[in-house]
Amino acid sequence: MVELNNSKRSKFFALFIQLLILISIIIFSIETIPDLNPHTRKVLHYIDLFIVIIFTIEYILRIYLARHKLRFVFSLLGLIDLLAILPFYISIGVDLRALRALRFLSIFRIFKLIRYNRAIHHFVRAIRSAKEEILLFIFVTLILIFFSAVGIYYFEHEAQPEYFSSVFESLWWAVITLTTVGYGDVYPVTVGGRVFTFFILMIGLGIIAIPTAIISSALTKSMDRKVEK
Template sequence: MHHIKNMVEVNNTKRSKFFAMFIQLLIFISIIIFSIETIPDLEPHTRVLLRRVDLFIVIVFTIEYILRISLSKRKLKFIFSFFGIVDLLAILPFYLSIGVDLRSLRAFRFLSVFRILKLMRYNRAIHHFTRAIRSAKEEILLFIFVTLILMFFSAVGIYYFEHEAQPEYFSSVFDSLWWAVITLTTVGYGDVYPITIGGRVFTFFILMIGLGIIAIPTAIISSALTKSMDRKGEK
């Protein structure tokens, strides 16, 4: 059991490295299969082959999931942890689809794409990123809260400027939220835009705020990543 634990857990042993590479390879293959299955008019024998390969991958992922639970000292903590949930979502769509028409379970089938999150367990760069996100979670939550307030403020402002001129687009604050989202994110699809002088001036200031909003999370995360790398260098 000790040898199995050393193999399954991420460490520097040859068995662990081989196991990690094997699982990562299967993850990439499963994502490719998921993508190929979306091709229309796929040959029936090709679909059968893809299903068989996917079955093998699911069996391996299931064995891995069971092993991780059995080897965990705190089983419930692992099951409800981030990686525990990801491991479950990686195999759950397959078992839900047994004996059921997949067309009625498209949403569950989509969960298969969560298999790519399993890569986070084996990638050191992603480990640094997740540590950076955790260390800056308070700043990120504050940024999200302020952004939501600005979004609501923008929706209210444009509603009062444009409601009378364009009642079909700005009939309420809730309808104005779409404009607020695409403006604050500087996407600007152009399907809804102000035509009044006041609305255009207001939009200018909202766009300026939006440019700052785009830059803030980048600065927060890059700073946290730098601190994470510095701590690694000190160790």
């Protein structure tokens, strides 16, 4: 029942867990509201406790039913299941103000949706099938970011030493320019820097398109394999 298949019980359990995941994320968000009513916070705590108990039972069942228990525990999905419940138990009896970073790990519950959503399964398979192309893209992108930082440093260092004091300081400009975000907090003022920025922006537009094409192609192949089956 805990594994996603075509049986009614499995589908119901999957929908139930997905609903609990969404509720837990909503609770996590509500708890960040300042000056929240103590009664409301207490009710949210009990709802979260119920959800954690269900997730804990599910986690134990998965370990019990797994053929290779250690392999499951240290797998990606196993670690996500553990991180979904661990912050709650760590925070018991401890001042939550000192454990806000650990409470943030509760957001990992949203990744549990990967297990129960078939559409996400296709996306994960697509990422896996295109992982070599994606890794190559990331490697090339990192090289371009470093090249951009070096280039703008030499063009703008003398004109704006407060913003481009080193290649490392220039990395911020390189990232926001190559991703075409352009916050406007750091920008070139020299002619050479502006011309260099123009070419970097053109490259940035291509960088955005490449991963989209890679993932779209992989998703298409994944869906085609599903149709063939």
